[in-house]
Amino acid sequence: MDTMRDRFVPVVSRLLDEDPRVAVVLAVIGGDAFAEAHRRHPDRVVDVGIREQLLVGAAAGLALTGFRPVVHTFASFLVERPFEQVKLDLGHQDVGAVLVSAAASFDWPAGGYTHMAPGDVALLDTLDGWTVHVPGHPDEAEALLRHAVAAGDDKVYVRLSVQSNGRGLPVDGQRFLAVREGRSGVVVAVGPVLDAVLAATEGLDVTVLYATTVRPFDAAALRRAAGAAGTDVVLVEPYLAGTSTAAANDALSDVPHRVLGLGVGRRELRRYGRVEEHVAAHGLDARSLRERIAGFVGGGVAAARR
Template sequence: MDTMRECFAAIVSRLLDEDPRLAVVLAEIGKDGFADAARAHPDRVINVGIREQLLVGVGGGLALTGMRPILHTFASFLIERPFEQIKLDFGHQGMGGVLVSAAGSYDWPAGGYTHMAPGDVALLDTLDGWTVHVPGHPDEAETLLRDAAAAGDDSVYVRLSAHTNSAPRDIAPGRFLTVREGRDGVVIAVGPMLENVLAAVEGLDVTVLYATTVRPFDERTLRAATAAGAGAGTGAAGAGAAGTGAGTGAAADVVIVEPYLAGTSTGAVNDTLADRPHRVLGLGIPRRELRRYGTIDEHLAGQGLDPASLRERIAGFLRR
């Protein structure tokens, strides 16, 4: 199986052949994957060197000329370091582009905290209008990358990771996928967290939604899932209100498990269910810094995102 980054280089190289509006901007990282594309399209594959603010500035300038720029480097260098340029060169100027990151929250632990970006999605939430895709498998990354490249002049962030699920799902950009249904609550698994979540909730009577697009937030699917659970748990009276997600009087319990900063999407859940009683638990990377670096699995365990830890936290929340 190709990695998400290998998939990214292969797919975008082909898209450069197909769409003369596309341009790729790199900051050293990932340049080897675009060597052939750079020879074929030297004016549309640009490596600015280790200058991340310039990376974003060049992308914004290309967008001003009518191009569709695709920018790539590690998440900490793509979102955190040049955030002012993202805010101004894309947001303030009203330009769109595609930001494609790698390394995520802890993909390369040996690189230390400089190469980790658990706050990237939360940071983009301070800006207006960004679509955020979080694939959980390289095949899903292809689907979401193609959608991002073709998204007119929209601003899109695609968060690639070395942390993946073992198999792809039949996803649709912008929609949550219902993986299983239950009556005692809804658990939203974001991107590569799906398999750990499924292992954690085995034997629990919960609905699991799989989210590979988290912005805009799929309010419709979440409302339908919480309404169905309330209807199943409250008999005929609840069933009559299942279509609206309100009116049963039963509180909806929602857990969202994200591979980045814990609580990043709890506000979106609260807004979705503002008209009905509900409780929300946001699980993800805590704000405390782990200063011991191991494998991805060791970091998952250290952050409480391994199946055993997730089960304890999810089951405890649902029992309360």
């Protein structure tokens, strides 16, 4: 199966052909993949070199002149390194772009901590007006990329990962999907952690919501699910643990509730290892998730034993 990033290049290349407003801005990474698109559209595929601040600044300049820029590099170089430009050149000037990241939290362990960005969504949360898509499958990545580019002049972040669920689901760029129903609590699975969450909650009497658009946070879906399934909520996110706990607490602010945020821990893992080893070390494998979810959600353990 192809990866989300494999799908990214042909999708955006087609969008360049279809929409004269679309421009692509790169900082070396991904340049070879867009070589053919650059030959067809030399004025709308721009490589600024290894200059990530300029990457975002140039995108903002294009947006100011009416283009819809799609900006791509590793998450650590797209959100963290040029954060001032994201904040000022896009946010303060009130112009939009589609930031499309690769490498996610720890997709390339051999790259070391410089190429990891588990705090990217939390960092964008400090800014106003961002839509954040976290696809869990290449089909979803394609749908959300098209949705992001078509979203007027909004500020959109699309977080691509090599981690993927076994199959894609129909996503609309707005709402959470209910993929399992129960009565003892709610588990929100974000993007590529869905398969692990479904395996972890097999036999547990819980509702599972699937989230591929996490900002804006679908408070209405969580409220509906919590009303039917109790008010124990577990958030399982493929980035910094607890990133969405405030959003969940706000959604349920008028009812008694408990929220557990699971995700990538703050402690830096200094051995490269493999992606699967990082998943397990952060407790995001199915076995670890089952233990933590069942130990938190009311009635979960009892339901699992029946």
